[in-house]
Amino acid sequence: MDWNALLGGAGRGQVSPKKRTKSASVSAVRKVQIEVGSVTAIVMFKKVKNLRMTIRPPHGDVLISAPTRMTLAPIRAFVESRIDWIKQHQSEIRSRKYPKPIEYESGDAIFVWGHAYSLVVLPQKGKPRVELTDSELLLSIRPSSTALQKEKAIQAWIKELLVEAIGSLLQEWEPKMNVKAQSFSIRQMKTRWGSCNTRAHTIRFNTGLVKKPIECLEYVVVHELVHLLERSHNARFKGFMDRFLPEWRLVQKRLNQPLLDGTMGPAHGGNVD
């Protein structure tokens, strides 16, 4: 059994390492709750061939899919034989930090270039406006605005900020490296800080880069531009990085640290593709 595969995301175990069964149809699933030692599990009887166990974040609920005709005895035995493993994974899952959704109210922290700014919401008519002071991010927005509307206004401002910063970094680095990006875009990406389409010469940047110190953005810009010289992360690629940005390994480490708001960046700490 590949226990390592169970470590990521929701833990999942199979009794038999044979073929995986297709997911069962949702219709008429019989559910039974069982207690084994101090573990409570929900058993769902489905059209599956093998017993399958999932430990679900964030509370570590134990869910078991069992073949429709199976009795409870082998299911209890299955849980019993894995009790230590279940407990270990429950405590790992429960100790994970999940991003706390912010409400976009005055006092909330907004992160810009590695610094925390305290949000100040100023009820005002007209188009939303954002202004950054030494320690505060002032958002002027209509009094009745929802959290989502406030988030959108701030996100739009962040995008402008990134467009401007990336534009000037490209202007600085393209001539130094003798390459040219056709265009770039900014979007929220789950798995990567940046990526480069080496055929179209287009580059994508992750919106979350705004939370990191600006040298992290510079590192991603240079990394993606190096891809226009070398597609893969081989020795030649690293040679270019060493030449253009000798400190790149240090900056990469900073990029891979958790964000200041306690959340991790893309892909558990920062893939740059």
Ligand SMILES: [Zn+2]
């Ligand atoms: Zn890369």
